[in-house]
Amino acid sequence: MSIRCKIISRYGIVYDGEADSVLLPTIHGQIGILPRHIRMYTKMTNGIITVREGDQTKEFTATGGFVQVTTDEIRILADASEVVDEIDLERAVAARNRAMEAMKQAPSKESPDFLKALMLFRKSSLRVKAAKRFKQKHPIVFSDKRK
Numbered sequence: 001m002s003i004r005c006k007i008i009s010r011y012g013i014v015y016d017g018e019a020d021s022v023l024l025p026t027i028h029g030q031i032g033i034l035p036r037h038i039r040m041y042t043k044m045t046n047g048i049i050t051v052r053e054g055d056q057t058k059e060f061t062a063t064g065g066f067v068q069v070t071t072d073e074i075r076i077l078a079d080a081s082e083v084v085d086e087i088d089l090e091r092a093v094a095a096r097n098r099a100m101e102a103m104k105q106a107p108s109k110e111s112p113d114f115l116k117a118l119m120l121f122r123k124s125s126l127r128v129k130a131a132k133r134f135k136q137k138h139p140i141v142f143s144d145k146r147k
Contacts, residue, residue, distance in 0.1 A: 003035040004073040005051055007060055009081040014060060015051065022074055023050040024067055033074055040069040046126050048084065048133075049076065059084040061130050063123050080123060087131040096124035 002018040022033045025047025044067055049060040065078035099121035106114030 001035045002053065003033070003037070005076070006074070007049060007051075007062075007076045007078060007081050009065075009078045011080070014078070014081045014083065015058065017051075017053065019051045019053050019074070021052045023048075024076070025049070025062065026067065033069055036071050037069050037074075039071070040067070042067050044076070044078065046122055048126075048130055049078075049081070059130065059134065061087070061126050063126060082127075084130045084134045087127050087134070089128065089131040089135070092124055092127035092131055096121060096128055099124055 002020050003022070005015065005017060005019040005022055006013065007015040020035070024031050024033065024042075025045050026042045027045055028042065030047075031042070044062055044065045046063045047061075049062050051058045051060070060078075060081050060083055062076070062078040063080045065076060065081075067077075068075040099117050102117035103114055103121060106117060108114065
């Protein structure tokens with residue numbers, strides 16, 4: 001038995017498929033959803049969504065949003081979301097560094113520039129953390145065929 005899972009960001013549909021289980025970062029902590037779960041609405045925090053179907057595991061970043069669970073479907077409306085294995089680590093690190101620099105350049109911690117940079121810093125930090133975690137789980141082994 002599985003449950004339908006949809007992850008939608010403001011940029012489009014990130015995932016639409018079946019799942020045996022889904023782990024979500026919520027304001028109440030990490031929660032797991034299985035088929036035939038009770039109806040639920042909750043707010044998400046920044047973190048990683050893990051979707052399991054059979055022996056396949058897919059991970060997605062999520063920067064805030066809401067979750068609606070019915071007995072046969074999970075709808076995740078994320079502010080921003082992307083597939084973890086598609087994150088370019090170098091670009092994510094560069095974005096995090098730019099955000100840190102913008103925070104330093106802001107006139108005060110209450111200024112709109114600082115708050116925007118802080119939001120970008122949190123998003124890029126999540127992307128860096130997710131990409132590093134993915135690379136640790138799935139190391140690429142290179143062999144030297146010249147031997």
